[in-house]
Amino acid sequence: MGTILKLEDICYGYTDGNYKREILKHLSYEFEEGTFYTILGPSGSGKTTLLSIMAGLDKQESGSLYFQGENLNDIGLNRYRRNKIGVVFQSYNLISYLTGLENILTAMTETDNPLPSNRKELAYALLNMVGIADTKADRMVTHLSGGEQQRIAIARAIAGNVDLIFADEPTGNLDTDTEKEIIRLFQMLSEQYGKTIIAVTHSNEVSRFSDHRILLRNGVLNDL
Amino acid sequence: MMNFFARGIRYIVRKPTKSLLLAITFFLIGNLVILGMGISQASDNAKTLTRKKMRAVVSYEVDYNSFWNYLDNIEDSDEYEEAVRQFPSIDRETAVRLSEDERVIAFNYMQTNIAYTTLDHVPLGNESEDRGYGSYIDENGEEHEYIEPNLMIYANFYPDMIELEEGTYTIVDGRWYSQNDIDTAAKVVCITQEFAEVNALSVGDTITISNNSPSEFEMDRSTYEAAGVTEDDFNLELEVIGIYSTPEDVDPSSENFRWMSPYESPKNRIQMPMSTQVEFNLQMVEIMSKAHPDWYEGADMDEIRESSYTPSKVIYLLDDPLNVDEFVADHTKELGEYLKLNANNDTFRKMARPLDTMSFFANIVVWIVVINAIVIISLVTALTLKTREYEIGVLLSIGVSKLKVIAQLFVELIIVAFIGFAGACLSGSLIAGKVGETVLEFQTASDAQYETEDNNYYVWSDSTDYFTTVTQEDLLSEYHVAVSPLLIGEIFLLGTGVVLIAIVIPSVMIMRLNPKQILLEQN
Structure with a gap:
């Protein structure tokens, strides 16, 4: 298995008055393809900041990121988000005035990756795969439960035919049963479809089922 | 496909309250713009249409x-x-x-003059037709009436007259005088069909005209005879080379009809080369210099001849x-x-003043509305944007470019604007028509109330014959506020412009958005 994402000497901090707080300190790490990672750490340790940098939503102060050997600066953050990765958020972040299907189609429309011409059928298939029936797929997302919305968010994350999925507290708003179903979904994506999952979580349940657990502490990553 | 256009349409349909409120805003703006532009355009159209009716x-x-x-x-x-x-x-x-x-298609460089003939004139049928200019008593104690002129000479320096170009005159027999006739001062004449019929004249016949009243000769007979001048010396014999018809005639309903003299009737008009007319005048000068040599003492005949060619009217007919x-x-x-x-612009401008005033204010209204529309739509869009930051953050997080986000916003606004404007086009024509007519009535009444007489000197000139007489009623009858396809096009173009400008501030706001901040705040 090759490296899908490489972090090299990443630094990030912010100034609070006269005091400069360093969140990430010369952080380096390599994520392997087809692996389900969970990043753990105490509150305020910089987990979400790290995920934002890795997902191309924010920029590090120094250091470099490489996706499959290519520097993110060369790819461009917008193109990176569009074609290389998918993101699942704690609060699902679906577009409220679209149906589940339309949320998936939005991601499919935006990607430059090659997709089959029958995108609608593919979108239904993806939704079925994450446990959303066709009838629910055509409903407005605001009319669905939290678990159903998170499933749709996962389907949207992979809709662009990407290999790397980031998840920020993906089960934070869900009950225990639903949490288990979401974990199973991540496992399936990793094991059966070779996707790399990097999830930031507080949940022991999520981390217990991941392939690799990493602790973020004092601005650096350490394998557990 | 779920691109920015499809998403924009879904937003409009699925957020109907917001869309409806915005559409109502555009509808109201549209009505005001149609009101202004409609009135302005109707005023311009009325002026143009009236201008087109006027002779060029x-x-x-x-x-x-x-x-x-x-x-x-x-x-x-x-x-x-x-x-x-x-x-x-x-x-x-x-x-x-x-x-x-190049805009001139014909021009008249001509002199007009009255003349006398013993032939019958085409009757006018008015009460003063046979009246004299007065009377005098000769040395034998006999009373004589002055005889009034019964012909009008139209003498042009070029054969291509405006009336021929326009088809007002049509040759029914013979021909019009040629450039050669003008160059040689040929003693030829063209007469009207009616004058020919009254006197049983045909092409090839001759007529005799005089530039002196026989009664005037009688008054000064002894002086003339002493100078060897006979009555025939005042005459000019002309060969009829053409007979033409003209629809021009006196208007029996006109105010001055009852006082008209025969020579004022277009049917009693004779057409000849200007050079012939000049020679005819010089013939008179020569007679007078014999009878009254003191009048012409030191006069330069060449100078008199040259000045005789000064036209009494020069009229240009333009192509449009x-x-x-x-x-x-x-x-x-x-x-x-x-x-x-x-x-004849002064009259036209005076007539068009109410329209101009209304058009001026209508244009100001349009500009005020447009500026307000830009401000209102900018504010509404910017405020709406705050509530949509989350959605924008989501779109940015999945790689949708900021330009596409702006494009979606534009699509939403433009569709709603078009819906609002479409409604405004239906109602706007009625409103604009009513308001326009009311304001015009008020404006016309005000103008009439404060009308002051211009300090013009009256100078007799028959050049006004060539101008089409239009009244303010003619002009105002052409005033119709209508939502024409052109106006609709202009309004939609203006609407697009308003939306484009109104979206600038929200676009700047979008360009400054950071997806991480938005999404973290939401989470």
């Missing part, structure tokens, strides 16, 4: 008003006399140069009535002092 003629003439005003301001009597001696006259070279303008103002503006500077190109 421009008269090159002496500006008597300004010359009299100039004379009024001279206090020194010598200077006054000198100024009177330098009475302005039409410049022949300028007149010909103007006729070479809408070119008239431009033609006047282009050539006015070439004219000498106290000369002008008259396009």
Whole structure:
């Protein structure tokens, strides 16, 4: 298995008055393809900041990121988000005035990756795969439960035919049963479809089922 | 496909309250814009249509008003006399140069004069037709009546007259006089069909005209006889070479019809080369110089001959009535002092004043509405954007470019704007029509109330014959506020412009958005 994402000497901090707080300190790490990672750490340790940098939503102060050997600066953050990765958020972040299907189609429309011409059928298939029936797929997302919305968010994350999925507290708003179903979904994506999952979580349940657990502490990553 | 366009449409349909409120805003704006633009366009159309109905003629003439005003301001009597001696006259070279303008399709360079004939004139049928100018008692104690002229000579220096170009005159027999006839001062004449019929004349016949009243000869017979001048010396024999028809006639319903003399009827008009007319005048000068040599003492006959060619009217027929103002503006500077190109514009401008005033205010309304619309739509969009930051953050997080986010916003606004404007087009024509008519009525009434008489000197001139008489009623009858396809196009174009400008501030706001911040705040 090759490296899908490489972090090299990443630094990030912010100034609070006269005091400069360093969140990430010369952080380096390599994520392997087809692996389900969970990043753990105490509150305020910089987990979400790290995920934002890795997902191309924010920029590090120094250091470099490489996706499959290519520097993110060369790819461009917008193109990176569009074609290389998918993101699942704690609060699902679906577009409220679209149906589940339309949320998936939005991601499919935006990607430059090659997709089959029958995108609608593919979108239904993806939704079925994450446990959303066709009838629910055509409903407005605001009319669905939290678990159903998170499933749709996962389907949207992979809709662009990407290999790397980031998840920020993906089960934070869900009950225990639903949490288990979401974990199973991540496992399936990793094991059966070779996707790399990097999830930031507080949940022991999520981390217990991941392939690799990493602790973020004092601005650096350490394998557990 | 779920691109920005599809998402925009879904937003409009699935957030109907917001879309409806925005559409109502655009509807109200649209109505005001249609009101302004409709009134303005209707005013312009009314002026253009009326202009098109008017004959495309421009008269090159002496500006008597300004010359009299100039004379009024001279206090020194010598200077006054000198100024009177330098009475302005039409410049022949300028007149010909103007006729070479590509917009001129025909021009009349002519003299008109009254004449006497013993032939019958075409009857007018008015009560003063056979009246005399008065009477006198001769040395034998007999009373004689003055005889009034019964013919009007139209003498042109070029054969291609405006009336022939326009088809007002149609040759029914024979021919019109040619350039050769003009060059040789041929004694030829063209007469109207009615005059020919009254006198049983046909082509090849001759008629005799005189430029002196027989009664006047009688009054001064002894002087003339002493100078060897006979009554026949005042006569000119002309060969009829053409008979033409003309629809021109006197108007029996006109105010001055009852006082009209026979020569004022277009049916009693005779057409001849200007050179022939000049020679006829010079013949008179020659007679008078024999009878009254003291009148012509020291006079230069060549100078008299040259000045005899000064036209009494120069009229240009242009290719398009809408070119008239431009033609006047282009050539006015070439004219000498106290000369002008008259396009009957003063009357037209005066008539169009209510329309101009209304159009002016309508345009101001449009600009105020447009500026307000930009501000309102910018504010509404910017405020709406705050509530949509989350959605924008999501779109940015999945790689949608900021430009596409702006494009979606534009699509949403433009569709709603078009819906609002479409409604406004339906209601706007009714509102604009009613408001326009009411304001116009008020404006016309106000203008009439405050109308003041211009201090114009009256100068007799029959050049006005060439101008089409239009009244303010004619002009206002052309005023119709209608939502034409052109107006609809303009309104939608304006709407697009408003939306484009209104979206600038929200776009700047979007460009400054950071997806991480938005999404973290939401989480």
